Amino acid sequence: xxxxxxxxxxxxxxxxxxxxxxxxxxxxxxxxxxxxxxxxxxxxxxxxxxxxxxxxxxxxxxxxxxxxxxxxxxxxxxxxxxxxxxxxxxxxxxxxxxxxxxxxxxxxxxxxxxxxxxxxxxxxxxxxxxxxxxxxxxxxxxxxxxxxxxxxxxxxxxxxxxxxxxxxxxxxxxxxxxx
Numbered sequence: 001x002x003x004x005x006x007x008x009x010x011x012x013x014x015x016x017x018x019x020x021x022x023x024x025x026x027x028x029x030x031x032x033x034x035x036x037x038x039x040x041x042x043x044x045x046x047x048x049x050x051x052x053x054x055x056x057x058x059x060x061x062x063x064x065x066x067x068x069x070x071x072x073x074x075x076x077x078x079x080x081x082x083x084x085x086x087x088x089x090x091x092x093x094x095x096x097x098x099x100x101x102x103x104x105x106x107x108x109x110x111x112x113x114x115x116x117x118x119x120x121x122x123x124x125x126x127x128x129x130x131x132x133x134x135x136x137x138x139x140x141x142x143x144x145x146x147x148x149x150x151x152x153x154x155x156x157x158x159x160x161x162x163x164x165x166x167x168x169x170x171x172x173x174x175x176x177x178x179x
Contacts (some may be wrong), residue, residue, distance in 0.1 A: 022068055029060065055131030059148075063124035066152040070120070072159025076166045100125040105138045113138065120151035 040046045050056055078084050096102070098112075099121035106126075108116055116122045116138075123144045129135035130144075137144055 022064065026061075026064065029064070050132050051134050052131040056128060059124060059127040059131060062148055062152055063121070063128075066120045066124065066148065066155055069152060069155025069157075069159045072163050073155060076159065076162035079163070079170060080166045095119055095121060098122065100129075104129060104135060106136050117147075120148060120155065123148040123151070 037048050040048050074084075077087070081087075098116045098119050099105075100108075100116060101121075104126070105113055105116040105122050122138070126135075126137045127141065127144055127148065130137050130141055139147070
């Protein structure tokens with residue numbers, strides 16, 4: 001039996017199981033930021049400048065909550081369809097490309113920019129650039145915060161609800177422990 005089977009067979013809430021990694025990831029993120037900062041300072045002699053470290057930290061925290069909500073929705077898809085490998089391959093590149101990780105969304109041509117604004121991770125990347133480097137945002141920063149907060153709340157609610165519905169249905173039909 002693999003990891004997925006044990007996850008499916010436990011009587012604990014899947015939402016709790018998925019979200020229990022949040023605190024270690026927060027600690028890991030903080031340690032990674034300190035490590036990367038020290039690495040750039042000592043080895044490359046480069047001064048890493050964050051114009052607003054508290055803004056960066058706030059965006060990262062809300063971004064992690066949005067990622068948790070997205071993960072809960074995705075977890076419900078995994079439990080429901082069992083094999084989501086193709087979806088994973090497609091979503092990974094589409095979300096990374098649209099979210100502005102590689103290029104600021106303000107530089108996207110108009111049809112692509114509108115699509116980029118449909119993903120919550122666009123606002124995370126855009127606000128990170130804004131607080132770290134004072135880069136231009138696609139929307140007003142207050143509007144981006146509002147949109148990101150609403151997206152995060154919606155993802156957390158949708159993720160918790162969809163995972164609960166899928167779990168309940170799979171328990172009734174006997175499909176929870178099968179993969």
